[in-house]
Amino acid sequence: MGENGARKEEVPAPVADKATYIQELFDTIAPGYDRMNLLMTFGQWRYWQWRLCRRLEAIGLRGARALDVACGTGEITAMLARAVGPDGEVTGLDFSAGMLAVARQRVRRLGLEDRVRLVEGDALDLPFPDGSFDVVTMGFALRNVADIDRALREMARVTRPGGRVLVLELSHSPWALVRVPFSWYFEKVIPAMGRWAAGRLRVPGPDPYAWLPLSIRGFPGAEELADRFRAAGLDNVRFWRMSAGIVCLHEGQRVARSRRGG
Numbered sequence: 001m002g003e004n005g006a007r008k009e010e011v012p013a014p015v016a017d018k019a020t021y022i023q024e025l026f027d028t029i030a031p032g033y034d035r036m037n038l039l040m041t042f043g044q045w046r047y048w049q050w051r052l053c054r055r056l057e058a059i060g061l062r063g064a065r066a067l068d069v070a071c072g073t074g075e076i077t078a079m080l081a082r083a084v085g086p087d088g089e090v091t092g093l094d095f096s097a098g099m100l101a102v103a104r105q106r107v108r109r110l111g112l113e114d115r116v117r118l119v120e121g122d123a124l125d126l127p128f129p130d131g132s133f134d135v136v137t138m139g140f141a142l143r144n145v146a147d148i149d150r151a152l153r154e155m156a157r158v159t160r161p162g163g164r165v166l167v168l169e170l171s172h173s174p175w176a177l178v179r180v181p182f183s184w185y186f187e188k189v190i191p192a193m194g195r196w197a198a199g200r201l202r203v204p205g206p207d208p209y210a211w212l213p214l215s216i217r218g219f220p221g222a223e224e225l226a227d228r229f230r231a232a233g234l235d236n237v238r239f240w241r242m243s244a245g246i247v248c249l250h251e252g253q254r255v256a257r258s259r260r261g262g
Contacts, residue, residue: 033073033102040193048247049075051240052139052168055249056083059164063087064134069123069155070094070141074103074116076168080137081112091133093121123151131160131254139168143219152232161256165234166249172221173245182246187213222248 037045061083068077071092081090090112094100100118107116121127123138123145136155145151155165173179190212220228222239225248229237234252241248 033099034075040190044243044247048168048242048249049079049139051242051249052076052137052166053079053083055166055240055251056080056135056137059135061085061088061135064089065132066090067126067128067133067136067155067158068092069126069136069138069151070144071103071118072096072099072139072141074106074118076137076139077103077116077118078106078110078112080135081107081110081116084115086115088115090116091128092116092118093123093126094118095120095122124154126154126158128158130157131163132158134160134163136163136165137167140170142167142169143215148220149228149232152228152234156233156252156254159254161254163254164251165229165254166251167225168249169225169247170216170219171225171241171245171248172216172219173241174221175245178244178246186216222250225250 041048056079061080062085064084065088066080066084068074068080068090071077071094074092077090077092081088084090092100092103094103097120100120103118107113107118119127123141124147136159138151138155142148142151152165155167159165173182222241222245226237226239229250229252232252233255235255236253237251239248239250
């Protein structure tokens, strides 16, 4: 899974460079991304975002500095902007120009330009000084990075001591009665739905959703990912399972004295 070079990530043949493949993929699917997510998750996409929003409200972010890594079309970025209020600042970062174009439209439509800036950049090499943000989020993108541990270290690095890192991501249900049918659905049904939706929405390119089932294979379960949060220099790590464990919200707090590796 690109985990410190331990395992090589699977990408559809003949693609060998995961980062390039993902960047081109998201540029391609950006215009219909939100609608297809709602379709393929039967609307649960909104529920998962609502759970993240509730957690952000519980933390209390008025006037905070927030970063949304791999911000995509800006849905979570806009959520953060509402949470921080007019005195706060939100930065959305993504390496897909196509996704950022959609995010800019969203920010303008919602009238949030005064508190949101969008930048093109890499989750594995965040262009910000240490301790720049009070909270850092990532939604459904960690499984797409080439190096999970490096991405977590970078998010921890740019978070101020005492600040929070929150990651919303697909997971592996601990219950076989859920895990087995979900694996079948994700492997067989979602790619077919993606092909159908891509045709309906006139998304160019051959089978742009072939990546989805590959992205979860080998991705760490909730307990392992929690351990990797801690290894990245985060403390008070916790996670909440949703939808019978197929999605998890992970949270960690930046420790004052870093335990991060190189």
